Amino acid sequence: MRKLIIVVVLFGLLTFAFLLPKVNQKATEVSQNKKIDKLNMKIISSAFGNNAKIPPKYTCDGENINPPLSFVDVPKEIKSLALIMDDPDAPMGTFVHWVLFNINPTTKGIDDNSVPNSAVQGLNSMNKPGYIGPCPPSGSHRYFFKLYALDSMLNLNVNADKKGVEKTMQGHILKEAQLIGLYNKKN
Numbered sequence: 001m002r003k004l005i006i007v008v009v010l011f012g013l014l015t016f017a018f019l020l021p022k023v024n025q026k027a028t029e030v031s032q033n034k035k036i037d038k039l040n041m042k043i044i045s046s047a048f049g050n051n052a053k054i055p056p057k058y059t060c061d062g063e064n065i066n067p068p069l070s071f072v073d074v075p076k077e078i079k080s081l082a083l084i085m086d087d088p089d090a091p092m093g094t095f096v097h098w099v100l101f102n103i104n105p106t107t108k109g110i111d112d113n114s115v116p117n118s119a120v121q122g123l124n125s126m127n128k129p130g131y132i133g134p135c136p137p138s139g140s141h142r143y144f145f146k147l148y149a150l151d152s153m154l155n156l157n158v159n160a161d162k163k164g165v166e167k168t169m170q171g172h173i174l175k176e177a178q179l180i181g182l183y184n185k186k187n
Helices: 002-037 162-169
Strands: 042-044 069-072 080-087 095-103 140-150 173-184
Touching (some): 042 173, 080 162
Antiparallel strands (some): 042 069, 080 095, 140 173
16 A cells, blocks of 8 residues: 555656646746737728728729828837738639738838838739729628738748738738728719
């Protein structure tokens, strides 16, 4: 009986000694993630609110220029930003309106009708670089402005599209934020 107690105690001590480093590592990871998670990165626009109508000026019914965007609480340790604007409600599948990558990590936003100096404009669904404003054929569509904070620059050429940017970003995204604008084409 005494030998059994000693074996059980030894087994318990060995198990504790084996698991303690893993528990400490997990606690450290959780602690580090909480630091990052306290930063609730946001993308906002002074032209429209989240889930609100995009003004015609920024669509095919107006000047067809990009709206002003602001980036809030971007983590300091990032190496670049990427922005993708798309419409998942398009009749033929998701339509990509704008792809920007390798945006300088200190960029606080994008003015209307402009592109940050450091940014590379990838190809939109028309196979051209640049912004294409909302222009739904019918009904109300949602336009997702997705901002990504990355731990690296993206080694892509100017002919990169959304698919290429998303593939290259895998494993490098530290934070994401999105702003949704709505638009219904004038008749």
